[in-house]
Amino acid sequence: MIEVVGVPASGVSSLPDDLRRLVLDAAVVVGSPRLLATLPPASGPVQRRLEWPRPLLSGLDDLLAELRTGPLPVVVLATGDPLDSGIGKTLIGRLDADTVRIHPAVGSVALARARMGWSAGECDALSLVSAPAYAVRSRLTPGRRILLLSADETTPGAVARELVDAGWAEATLTVLGDLGSVAESRTALTPAEAQTASGLPRLNIIALELPAHGPTVGTSPGRPDAAYENDGQLSKSEVRACAIAALRPAPGQLLWDLGAGAGSIAIEWALHDPRCRAIAVERDEERADRIVRNAATAGVTGVRVVRATIADAVNVAGGSADALPVPDAVFIGGGADAKVIERAWSALRPGGRIVVHTVTLETEQLVVEARRRHGGELRRISIEHAEPLGRYLSWKPARPVVEWAAVRPYEESSPP
Structure with a gap:
C-alpha cells in the first residue's frame, strides 16, 4: 500500500496527529523538494526521503519498481487534494487502485x-x-x-x-x-x-x-464556419451539427475523423467533453497543420493529427505497434471507398457508431450498399440560405449531403 497524504501549504506540521504520525513513521517518504523541506529531522530508524524524478513521467516507473521491493510503509506527499490535478491520479493510473490510499487535504x-x-x-x-x-x-x-x-x-x-x-x-x-x-x-x-x-x-x-459581453462561439455542434481556418474542405455548420448528433459523443470516448480537412468534426467531438478524444487523419501536410491551429484556436487538447492517407491509417489499425487505437465512433467525410468503409466498420467497438457523408452519386451508391449489409439509417440533408437576388432575397440551395449512420451491434465479434 502506498499512502498518498495531502499536505496543506503550511506543511507537514499542519497535518492532523494521525496523518503526521503516518508520515513520520514511514520507511520511505516521496515528495517535492518543497514538501520534503517541511518535514522535521528524522528520529529513530533512518527514513529515506526521495524527490520525484525529473522529468516525472519518464522516471516514475523505475521509482515505483524500486519502492515495490524496498522497505514499508511508503508515504507520498502531495499538495492539497492528491486527486485534484495531483500525483494521486497518476499513481492510480500506474498501479492497482487497491494499492494506493488517498488522504486528501483541502485542495487549492x-x-x-x-x-x-x-x-x-x-x-x-x-x-x-x-x-x-x-x-x-x-x-x-x-x-x-x-x-x-x-x-x-x-x-x-x-x-x-x-x-x-x-x-x-x-x-x-x-x-x-x-x-x-x-x-x-x-x-x-x-x-x-x-x-x-x-x-x-x-x-x-x-x-x-469574464465580462457579461464578449464573443460567443460556444461548444455546441455546428459552430460558425468562420471559426475554422480552411481552404474550402470544411463540413458546413448545419451538416456538421447533423454529423455530431449522429456520432453521439460521450465522455472518454474516441473518434476517428477520416479525411479530416479542417478538423471541424474532430474538434467539435472533443468540445463535447474534456475527456473526449479524436484522431484526425489527413494526408495533406498543409491541411494537417491547419487542423493543429484550429484545435488550438478552439481550446481543444484532445485532438491528435495523423498525417496519412485514409487507406493507410485504417489498414494498420489494430495490426501494429503504431496502429490507431480502437474507436468508439468513426466519421468519413471524404475519400470513402468500399474497403475503407468496411475496415472502419470492423474496427469499431461493439456499440460504436459510424457516420459517412457523401455528395457524389458514386459514393452514395457505396453507402446504400453499406446500409444493406449493416443496417442503419440513410438521410439526405438539404440546406438553403437566403441570399440577395437583385433588390430582394431568394433561397439558394447548398449541395445536398447523403448521410449513412449506423451502430455496430453488440452481438457482433470484437474488432481484430
Whole structure:
C-alpha cells in the first residue's frame, strides 16, 4: 500500500496527529523538494526521503519498481487534494487502485473558491498544470467564472495572451498565491497587466472572471464556419451539427475523423467533453497543420493529427505497434471507398457508431450498399440560405449531403 497524504501549504506540521504520525513513521517518504523541506529531522530508524524524478513521467516507473521491493510503509506527499490535478491520479493510473490510499487535504480549488466567495455551482475549474494555456479558450463565454490551476508563475501571463488574442481583453484575473500558507497573496490584474507582471508566486491559481459581453462561439455542434481556418474542405455548420448528433459523443470516448480537412468534426467531438478524444487523419501536410491551429484556436487538447492517407491509417489499425487505437465512433467525410468503409466498420467497438457523408452519386451508391449489409439509417440533408437576388432575397440551395449512420451491434465479434 502506498499512502498518498495531502499536505496543506503550511506543511507537514499542519497535518492532523494521525496523518503526521503516518508520515513520520514511514520507511520511505516521496515528495517535492518543497514538501520534503517541511518535514522535521528524522528520529529513530533512518527514513529515506526521495524527490520525484525529473522529468516525472519518464522516471516514475523505475521509482515505483524500486519502492515495490524496498522497505514499508511508503508515504507520498502531495499538495492539497492528491486527486485534484495531483500525483494521486497518476499513481492510480500506474498501479492497482487497491494499492494506493488517498488522504486528501483541502485542495487549492476549494481554497480559491473560499477566497473569491464563489460557490462550486457558479464556477468551473481547469488544470493548466500539464495542459497548454490555449485550453482556456474552450471555456470562454460571457459572464463565466473559471479557476485555473497554474503550472508556475508564467501561467497567468500565458493565459492573458490567449484572452487578448481571443477578444477578451476586458476580463479580470485574480492570481491567488500560496493558498493556505503564511505567504498567501492576492493580485488582481487585467490581461494587459498580466502579460508583463513579474514577481508572481510560483504556486498559484488564477480566478478568471469574464465580462457579461464578449464573443460567443460556444461548444455546441455546428459552430460558425468562420471559426475554422480552411481552404474550402470544411463540413458546413448545419451538416456538421447533423454529423455530431449522429456520432453521439460521450465522455472518454474516441473518434476517428477520416479525411479530416479542417478538423471541424474532430474538434467539435472533443468540445463535447474534456475527456473526449479524436484522431484526425489527413494526408495533406498543409491541411494537417491547419487542423493543429484550429484545435488550438478552439481550446481543444484532445485532438491528435495523423498525417496519412485514409487507406493507410485504417489498414494498420489494430495490426501494429503504431496502429490507431480502437474507436468508439468513426466519421468519413471524404475519400470513402468500399474497403475503407468496411475496415472502419470492423474496427469499431461493439456499440460504436459510424457516420459517412457523401455528395457524389458514386459514393452514395457505396453507402446504400453499406446500409444493406449493416443496417442503419440513410438521410439526405438539404440546406438553403437566403441570399440577395437583385433588390430582394431568394433561397439558394447548398449541395445536398447523403448521410449513412449506423451502430455496430453488440452481438457482433470484437474488432481484430
